[in-house]
Amino acid sequence: MTQDFLGLDGRVVVVSGAAGGGIGTSVTRMIARAGATVIAVSRSPENLEKHVAPLTAEGLAVVPVAADAATDDGIALVMKEVGRTAGDLHGLVNVAGGAAPSTWMPSTWMPSTRVTRADWRALFTQNLETMFFMSQAVAAELTSQGRPGSIVSISSISGMNSAPLHIGYGTAKAALVAATRTMAVELAGDGIRVNAVAPGVTETPASGTYVDEDAERDRRAIAMGRRGRPEEQAGAILFLLSDLSTYITGQTLLVDGGLNLKWTHLAADNTSLFLKDESFRAAITR
Numbered sequence: 001m002t003q004d005f006l007g008l009d010g011r012v013v014v015v016s017g018a019a020g021g022g023i024g025t026s027v028t029r030m031i032a033r034a035g036a037t038v039i040a041v042s043r044s045p046e047n048l049e050k051h052v053a054p055l056t057a058e059g060l061a062v063v064p065v066a067a068d069a070a071t072d073d074g075i076a077l078v079m080k081e082v083g084r085t086a087g088d089l090h091g092l093v094n095v096a097g098g099a100a101p102s103t104w105m106p107s108t109w110m111p112s113t114r115v116t117r118a119d120w121r122a123l124f125t126q127n128l129e130t131m132f133f134m135s136q137a138v139a140a141e142l143t144s145q146g147r148p149g150s151i152v153s154i155s156s157i158s159g160m161n162s163a164p165l166h167i168g169y170g171t172a173k174a175a176l177v178a179a180t181r182t183m184a185v186e187l188a189g190d191g192i193r194v195n196a197v198a199p200g201v202t203e204t205p206a207s208g209t210y211v212d213e214d215a216e217r218d219r220r221a222i223a224m225g226r227r228g229r230p231e232e233q234a235g236a237i238l239f240l241l242s243d244l245s246t247y248i249t250g251q252t253l254l255v256d257g258g259l260n261l262k263w264t265h266l267a268a269d270n271t272s273l274f275l276k277d278e279s280f281r282a283a284i285t286r
Helices: 023-033 045-057 072-083 101-108 117-145 167-190 215-221 230-241 278-285
Strands: 011-016 037-042 062-066 088-094 149-154 192-199 252-255
Touching (some): 011 117, 117 167, 149 167
Parallel strands (some): 011 088
C-alpha cells in the first residue's frame, strides 16, 4: 500500500509568475505532476504560449491565465479563475518579481546614493506588492471557505544578506521575508502556513543575461561547486507547499548550494586567502 505524502491530488494551486521558463515554470510542472490543478499566471501571453502551453500539451492540469499580479484587476481575474476551477483551493506560489532584464542596467544596479524614488518604487511593486496582495487574496478566499492552505514566496539570498549595488532589489526581498513572518503569525489560527524560499545563483533564462559560464568561479564561490537548477528550487517550494511540511510556518529556506557559507576570504580549497605560508596551506589541506 502506497501513501501520497505530498497530498496535492484534487487541490488547486496558483503560481504567480509561472511563465518565465525558470523557477516558476519548473514549479508549475512539478506541482501539476504531483496531482494538483495549477492556475499558471503571467502578465505575458507570449510567455504563457511558449512555456506553459507545452505543459498542457503533456496532459498536465495547468490553466494559463494572462494577468498582472501587480494590479487589483489582475488579481481579481486570477481569483475569478480559481472560483470556476474544479477542486479545493490549497495554496499559492509567488514567483513573480525579480528585475526585468530591460531595467537591470542602470535602473536596478547602482550605488545606493544614485537610487531614485521611481527605481525604488518599481522594485517594491514588482517584488513585494505582487507577493503581498496576491497572498492577501488567496488567504481571504481560504479563510472564507474555512480551509487550511499553504503560501510560498520567492525571496532571494540578496534579501538574507547585504546586496551591494542592488539595494532596492535586496531590500524588497528582505521585506518579503518580514511580510512572510508576520502573515504566518496572523494566519496560523486559520490553518494557513506562510513560508518563503531564498534561492542562491540559479541557472534561469533571466540570470543567463548577466551570469556567464565559469565553472572555476562557481567552484570557488559556492560550497557545492555549481549553480542551482530551477527544478532544485521547485523541489523546495513543493515541500513547503505540501503536507510534508504541515508544522512549518514563517520560515525562509535558503536554497543556495552553500553559497552563504563561503566567506569572501576563502580560496577554492576553503583555506583563507590571507595565508601566505604555502607549506602551511598544503599541510592543513592534506
